[in-house]
Each structure stands twice: as C-alpha cells, then as structure tokens.
Amino acid sequence: MRTVISSLVGAALLAAFAAVGSGLISGVYEQTKEPIAAAERAAEARQLLEIFPTATHDNQLIDDTFALPADGPLLTLREESSGYRARKDGDVTGVILPATARDGYSGDIRLLVGVDRSGSIAGVRVLSHRETPGLGDKVDLKKSPWILSFDAKNLENPTLEGWAVTKDGGEFDAFTGATVTPRAVVSAVKSALEYAQTHKQNLFELVEEDAS
Numbered sequence: 001m002r003t004v005i006s007s008l009v010g011a012a013l014l015a016a017f018a019a020v021g022s023g024l025i026s027g028v029y030e031q032t033k034e035p036i037a038a039a040e041r042a043a044e045a046r047q048l049l050e051i052f053p054t055a056t057h058d059n060q061l062i063d064d065t066f067a068l069p070a071d072g073p074l075l076t077l078r079e080e081s082s083g084y085r086a087r088k089d090g091d092v093t094g095v096i097l098p099a100t101a102r103d104g105y106s107g108d109i110r111l112l113v114g115v116d117r118s119g120s121i122a123g124v125r126v127l128s129h130r131e132t133p134g135l136g137d138k139v140d141l142k143k144s145p146w147i148l149s150f151d152a153k154n155l156e157n158p159t160l161e162g163w164a165v166t167k168d169g170g171e172f173d174a175f176t177g178a179t180v181t182p183r184a185v186v187s188a189v190k191s192a193l194e195y196a197q198t199h200k201q202n203l204f205e206l207v208e209e210d211a212s
C-alpha cells in the first residue's frame with residue numbers, strides 16, 4: 001500500500017513539475033516573440049539599406065514588398081518570400097530579390113540580391129548559412145569582403161562563362177581549400193540576375209502587379 005501511495009505522489013509531483021515547466025517555457029516564448037520579431041525586422045532593414053543606401057530611394061524598402069513563390073526555378077526559395085522595391089519619385093530604381101543557393105557545402109545559403117534598373121548588381125548579402133568557419137563562411141561580409149566582388153556586375157559583364165569561380169574558368173575568386181561555397185553563391189547570384197531580366201517588366205514597370 002505504501003509503495004502505491006509513494007508512486008502516486010511521485011507521479012503527481014512529476015506532472016506538477018511538467019506543467020510548471022511548460023508554463024514557464026510558453027510564458028518566456030510569449031514574452032520574447034515580439035522583441036525577437038522586431039530585432040529580425042531591424043536587421044533585415046539594415047541589410048536592405050546596405051544594398052540600396054538611403055540616397056538611392058525615397059520609400060521604406062522594408063514596407064515596399066512583393067511576394068515570390070517557393071520552388072521557382074531561378075530563385076529556388078524554400079518558402080514564399082518577400083522581394084523589395086526601391087523607388088525614387090515613384091519610379092522603381094531597383095529591386096532586392098531573395099534567393100537560396102541549395103548547393104552550399106552545408107546546405108542552404110540564403111541571399112539577398114539587389115538589382116538596379118539597368119540589370120546590374122547593387123549589392124549581395126548573405127542572410128543565413130551553415131558553412132564552415134574559416135572556409136566557406138568567407139561569403140559573409142562579416143568575415144571577408146568577397147561578396148562585394150558582385151557589385152556592378154551584370155549578365156554581360158562578365159560574360160556568361162565568366163559567371164563562375166576562377167577554378168571553373170570564371171572571374172570570381174574561390175577561397176583556398178573552399179570552392180564549393182563560392183561556386184554555389186556565384187551560381188545563385190547569376191540565377192537571380194536571370195530572374196530579374198526575365199521579369200523585368202513586372203519588377204520595374206507594372207508595379208501594381210505581383211511579380212511572381
């Protein structure tokens with residue numbers, strides 16, 4: 001009888017701890033989700049402004065969005081994502097396209113690719129990656145200036161063959177001992193330029209319509 005009672009007490013205590021524990025976790029989640037979302041939005045806004053600095057537009061980039069579908073052939077996004085427009089005096093001066101390189105060394109590399117009206121790169125930034133520290137992570141501007149080598153490039157400059165890492169006969173440097181990561185990023189940026197070229201009208205002119 002005593003054993004049954006002590007088992008019941010044990011079970012009740014366990015249930016009580018579990019209830020308190022999960023209550024605490026959901027309380028912390030509720031308290032932090034808004035500040036986390038606000039911090040993520042601020043970080044995103046900063047990245048957008050790195051690509052199109054304030055002088056290049058008079059709208060709020062982060063609020064001027066359009067939807068891009070998941071699994072399209074060129075941007076290869078995992079989920080529906082937002083693109084952004086930069087405008088000056090109402091005219092679209094550039095767009096920022098999200099793109100995912102699915103062939104990084106350690107999985108997806110998520111990028112933002114800024115393209116101006118003439119089809120040239122305004123800037124590229126890595127949003128997230130899991131590449132190896134000291135090797136593939138040099139695609140991140142915090143680690144090296146490599147990503148700036150895309151600035152002002154377009155589909156004519158370099159030529160299509162030039163849109164590859166030097167090891168593959170192209171113009172973009174690879175890192176010592178790490179070719180896979182830059183190869184994936186070069187290919188994703190080129191594809192994003194191709195997307196911008198294919199959808200030029202929707203992106204830059206028919207601004208009321210969804211570019212997807």
Ligand SMILES: Cc1cc2nc3c(=O)[nH]c(=O)nc-3n(C[C@H](O)[C@H](O)[C@H](O)COP(=O)(O)O)c2cc1C
Pocket residue numbers: 105106131132133135136137167177178179180181182
């Ligand atoms: C533990 C480990 C981590 C690696 N991480 C990366 C990486 O993040 N990015 C990368 O490009 N290569 C990485 N490499 C090297 C690649 O395996 C590959 O050798 C290199 O990218 C050259 O590729 P290539 O032969 O196609 O030119 C890593 C290798 C090892 C052993």
